[in-house]
């Protein structure tokens with residue numbers, strides 16, 4: 001579904017990504033783990049067309065997307081949940097969800113999808129009229145994921161959904177990510193510092209170290225790998 005081939009990305013003279021290659025098949029949950037500053041967010045932003053790619057290629061369902069504008073990329077079926085959630089704080093929960101469907105005009109289907117995300121996250125249904133900015137961190141993360149789902153993505157990109165949240169909430173959110181993957185065959189690209197939780201729901205993982213992929217394997221094998229345990233799992 002997605003083929004990232006030898007991409008390099010720079011901020012001015014600083015090379016943030018060095019020859020990154022990642023393949024994602026339809027229906028998979030892939031996780032990209034790595035320390036602070038390894039280049040995880042840059043990889044996602046390169047994918048979304050937010051940060052320009054200097055060399056290499058990114059193919060989504062056979063189409064080259066590395067030179068496309070972000071809105072065009074969204075229209076192909078790729079939605080991002082950015083780091084730090086970035087919901088619209090002045091808008092209500094319901095209005096935030098409507099924003100996620102801005103490229104669609106199938107009103108009845110949009111209504112169904114709103115009910116679907118309310119089923120996934122009953123807290124959002126309870127708070128549908130509340131301003132986004134007044135929600136707790138965990139609820140805002142739920143809203144950010146739901147807003148992305150309102151675009152009916154085939155590929156969902158998540159940037160550190162666990163950031164700053166209590167373990168119990170993280171568990172709930174990761175359970176929902178798994179459910180969405182299984183129920184709708186939504187392919188998931190999950191960027192995480194919380195390697196333990198991410199590898200538990202992912203099928204395969206990639207380890208990013210200072211802008212380079214240092215390892216890739218099935219998630220259960222990475223969880224059992226001694227180097228990964230020492231560097232990322234605190235074991």
Ligand code: ATP
Nearest residue numbers: 011014016034035036037038039040041042043193
């Ligand atoms: P984090 O977990 O902290 O978000 P990350 O793995 O997502 O880390 P990136 O944010 O992609 O890492 O950063 C990769 C490298 O690029 C880092 O060295 C960072 O300092 C640098 N970098 C990121 N954004 C910029 C920017 N706008 N300008 C210059 N350098 C940047």
